[in-house]
Amino acid sequence: MIPPNFPSGEVTLSRPHILHVAAENDRLPGCKIGGIGDVIRYIAPALADLGCRVTIVTPSYGYLHRLPGARRIAGIGFIFRGGPHWADIFEVPDKSSHTNVRNCVIQHPWMEAYDHWAGRHRIYVDDLFNEPFYTDSSRFACFGAAVSAAIVQGRFGPLDLLHLHDWHAAFVALLRRFSPTPALRTVFTIHNLSIQGLRPLRHNESSLEAWFPGLPYDWIDVGDPQWSDCINPMAMGIRLADVVHTVSPTYAEEICHPSDKPHFYGAERLESVIRYQNDAGRLKGILNGCDYPARRKPARIDMPALAQQLQEDVVHWCAHHDLLPAANFVAYQRLADLGRSPERPHLLLISVSRVVDQKFMLMRITDPSGRTALQHILEALGERGFYLLLGNGNSDYERFFTYMSTQHRNFIFLNGYSERSADMLYGNGDLFLMPSSFEPCGIGQMLAMRDGQPCVVHAAGGLKDTVQDQVNGFSFSGSTVWEQADHFVRTTCRAMDLRSENPRQWRRIVQKAAATRFLWKETARQYMQQLYGLQVQKPAASAPHKPPARKAPAASKARRKI
Known part of the structure; x- marks a missing residue:
């Protein structure tokens, strides 16, 4: 794979606009299961404090758009499963109300999953053993189609950077390959390499060709290294990103090596994909931070x-x-x-x-x-x-x-x-x-x-x-x-x-x-330098926003097979 070309060195932008696409956002109540939600919650304001504008988008899952204060800001027309669909974007306030952080959710019935037994909506679904990711892969493919269309239609405003989190957001990287709009520098973060979202390429209702019939994809971009008849969204996100990021330096080193379970957990079959990006200098390990409230004291009680x-x-x-x-x-x-x-x-x-x-x-x-x-x-x-x-x-x-x-x-x-x-x-x-x-x-x-x-x-x-x-x-x-x-x-x-x-x-x-301190502001600085290639200078006054020019992606035929 030959990635798109960018200007060398760091670029200075006034108030760059970053779109984070994720399955979780702990800035909103009921939108967290694991580590993705934690990272989104804290990295967004840390980046905003450095002068960035941050938009976060997740599915609504059928309930987030009903939270107090939520308001509809736009509609999206998009194609999924070969037919037209319509979704709504809502902006949802959070407790902090940071002026440069915006929480968006996309409401569409095909992104919902309601657990009738528990009486609640679910973020993730546990499918039967013989059909893993049957439900979730279809839901997040639909989400990816809606987000990609929203970017093309300018529903989030002018963007400078696209940051995708784990396999759930990888469909955006694929669909952006065929976008008529200027390419965006894309970062892909690996939060949990052991969950990859594997599904068939075809001949299944929950498959790539069922979601996007007629899409002229290249197997080199989407295929699983071991199962040639399957799409691997995690591998797809890693291949198609301009920068691949994981959440600690040591883990970035470990995933360059094959797993030897149960003794060692490494690349989970994706070592060739990850090594290729690492050899090209595009794999970065940046340690997550921790929140240190100023008035916090340990709750020591008898x-x-x-x-x-x-x-x-x-x-x-x-x-x-x-x-x-x-x-x-x-x-x-x-x-x-x-x-x-x-x-x-x-x-x-x-x-x-x-x-x-x-x-x-x-x-x-x-x-x-x-x-x-x-x-x-x-x-x-x-x-x-x-x-x-x-x-x-x-x-x-x-x-x-x-x-x-x-x-x-x-x-x-x-x-x-x-x-x-x-x-x-x-x-x-x-x-x-x-x-x-x-x-x-x-x-x-x-x-x-x-x-x-x-x-x-x-x-x-x-x-x-x-x-x-x-x-x-x-x-x-x-x-x-x-x-x-x-x-x-x-x-x-x-x-x-x-x-x-x-x-x-x-x-x-x-x-x-x-x-010992692990500060999110330091993590954010490393994001700016290592992932985004930016030096941010806070603007003295607001000015018309122009995203940086970037060359179009190289043809997929020129990419090396991984």
């Missing part, structure tokens, strides 16, 4: 109050079930034990995370005696304290943690999630456990460190970039999954012993963790 507030959330979670879940029953009893403690336990180990393979596989790895890593840690913890894990997700892992909580009185599995519970655990824990098998960036470790809680982390991805062993936390590694599990146990025990045996050194690590 054990009876902590236990009571956590019990209240457990009761609230029970209200959503016809039968009392075993995990909640056991957690309620264990919290009662914690609340009766006359003194604060010597150690509170904490985890706050989705309960999935990526985050907790190492805890289930067994040694030759048949005992899991989690068992070893709980036995080493003993009567010195408790381990509290807050999260939900994979049912198999939920059953495992529920069973372990029945076997160990010092383990409390809080099988749910609330911001209040998470905030209390970040503020009251002593040691945060985050043994992720892979982690593009990670936010849990940053939030724990922000409240002065050192972390035990697997030295992978963004965890390696944020936690330094024996400086502001503790880290481990290993060439195999068994080594990693063993080193995880040993490192956790080393940290627990250090707190007991060397309080002075422990306090230094706590202080260093609390003082």
Whole structure:
């Protein structure tokens, strides 16, 4: 692939206008599932503070356009599945009301997904195993068609840069190839390489040729490297972008290498695609930031109050079930034990995370005696304290943690999630456990460190970039999954012993963790320089806006097959 040409070096623009296209936007209530929403929430105002104008667009999903204060600003005519469609763009205010950040949503019935069982609209849909991404790929292809048409029709105003987030937005990169309007410098951010949105090229209602019949696409742009009859939106976004970005420097290095699961998680079959962009100097790793509210103080409270507030959330979670879940029953009893403690336990180990393979596989790895890593840690913890894990997700892992909580009185599995519970655990824990098998960036470790809680982390991805062993936390590694599990146990025990045996050194690590900063304003500066190629100068006065000239894309036949 030969990318479009741009002026070399950095360009100075007055108030450049950047369009972020994403599936999530945590600036709006109910529009976040994972890390994409977090990044959008904080990077947009950070860029605006540097003089940019930022527009964010997501699907409405059938409900965001009904939020208080939302107003229709434009309509879009576009072609999808071979026929004409009409969608509406709404501008939706957020709590911050930053003057240079605009939140837009596109309302179209084919972008909706309503869960009748739960009685709510969904951002993502879990399809049957034999048809993964059947629903979501069609929804986001429709979204991509609407966004592409809106750009051509000028519905967002003059644009300077296009920033696409994960596979959901990659259809915009494809359709822009055939746009009659001037090309835009396009950045593609990889948030989660393990989810790629694979679908057939043809002969299926949820396929590329069903969505865009007659589109003269090139397989080199859209095809999956392994399955020649499939479209891979993640690979498509990587190939067609002018700059490819991921959310930490170490993760950018890791994804240039093939995966060797379960020991190493790398490019997830896309190493040739990613290496090509890296060799051309177009792959950038920039660490995400963390929010540091000026008046924030860790919510340190006594054990009876902590236990009571956590019990209240457990009761609230029970209200959503016809039968009392075993995990909640056991957690309620264990919290009662914690609340009766006359003194604060010597150690509170904490985890706050989705309960999935990526985050907790190492805890289930067994040694030759048949005992899991989690068992070893709980036995080493003993009567010195408790381990509290807050999260939900994979049912198999939920059953495992529920069973372990029945076997160990010092383990409390809080099988749910609330911001209040998470905030209390970040503020009251002593040691945060985050043994992720892979982690593009990670936010849990940053939030724990922000409240002065050192972390035990697997030295992978963004965890390696944020936690330094024996400086502001503790880290481990290993060439195999068994080594990693063993080193995880040993490192956790080393940290627990250090707190007991060397309080002075422990306090230094706590202080260093609390003082470590990952600022969004620094992340935004790197976006401007490395991703956008811009030096921004805030304008002295408003002036007519003219986007920078750019040469048209080179013909696809001139691209190298990846």
